[in-house]
Amino acid sequence: MSEEKVSTRESILKIAAHMFWKNGYSSTSMRDIAAKVGIPASTLYYYFVNKQDILENILSKPEGDLGELADIASSSAPIDDRLRAILRWHFLRVIGQPDVMGIESMGIIQTSGLSPEFWEKRLRFKKKSMEFGIGVITEGVQAGLYECESPHVAMWCYYGMLSMVPTWFNPNGRLSAEQMADFIVDMFMRGLRPPQTQSANS
Numbered sequence: 263m264s265e266e267k268v269s270t271r272e273s274i275l276k277i278a279a280h281m282f283w284k285n286g287y288s289s290t291s292m293r294d295i296a297a298k299v300g301i302p303a304s305t306l307y308y309y310f311v312n313k314q315d316i317l318e319n320i321l322s323k324p325e326g327d328l329g330e331l332a333d334i335a336s337s338s339a340p341i342d343d344r345l346r347a348i349l350r351w352h353f354l355r356v357i358g359q360p361d362v363m364g365i366e367s368m369g370i371i372q373t374s375g376l377s378p379e380f381w382e383k384r385l386r387f388k389k390k391s392m393e394f395g396i397g398v399i400t401e402g403v404q405a406g407l408y409e410c411e412s413p414h415v416a417m418w419c420y421y422g423m424l425s426m427v428p429t430w431f432n433p434n435g436r437l438s439a440e441q442m443a444d445f446i447v448d449m450f451m452r453g454l455r456p457p458q459t460q461s462a463n464s
Contacts, residue, residue, distance in 0.1 A: 271309050274299050279320045279361035283428075287317065287365075318380055320362060328391055335394040341407055345398045346447055352391070352424060353443040360428035392417050399454065408454040420450055 277298050281290045292313055296303040310316045334347045356363045392414075399413035410416050423446075431442060 267309075270299070270301070274306065274309055275316065275320050276361075278316045279365065282317065282320070283361045283365050287313075317365075318377075320365070321380075321384060328387075328394075331391060331394045335398055341398060341402045341405060342451070345395065345402065345451065348395045348398060349420065349447040349450060350443045352395070352421065353427070353446055354439060356424045356427050357431060357433075357439045357443070360431070363425060363428045388421070392421060395420070402454065406456075409456040410454055416454065423450075 274295065278290070278295045281295060281298060285294075290313070292306055293303045295313075295316070296306045299306070310319070331348060331351060334344055334351070337344060339347075395417040396413045399408060399410060399416060402408035403410050403413065431439075433439060437445065
């Protein structure tokens, strides 16, 4: 595919993601997307079979490579540093694709008719991305740094909290994405500390 076609394809995905989130999946037609992109509706079908195909491609884009998380989790850095880096990775990933995460948080994908195969693939990615944080939290519990009955539940609660970030975070607000990441991560990690540690650090 030529550079121009790749660029058009990326524009379609970016614009469609924003329209699905802001206007609703069912309320956005292929013709609406084509008009916003500035191409004939017939041309849109050269790139994608239908609206569901567009949505699947939008939701597949963020999956990417988990190699960075694997490197962080397996490094020789202190447990706190590794967990902080993993939590920041998740937060900044959400901030970097607000339309995609907005689609997820608004429940659009539940009514879009995506195939069971796609759902299974996406769930596998989510579980794998969570495993790194779960493993490091477990290390922290074993080392006496954290007090947490279920690292699995803790990490999934963190991910659930992040799913709403696109609905309220303002990139032009008082705190930058990096600063907000530090704030959210600090808050989450304080909740993992044993009570006596929290008192000592306050």
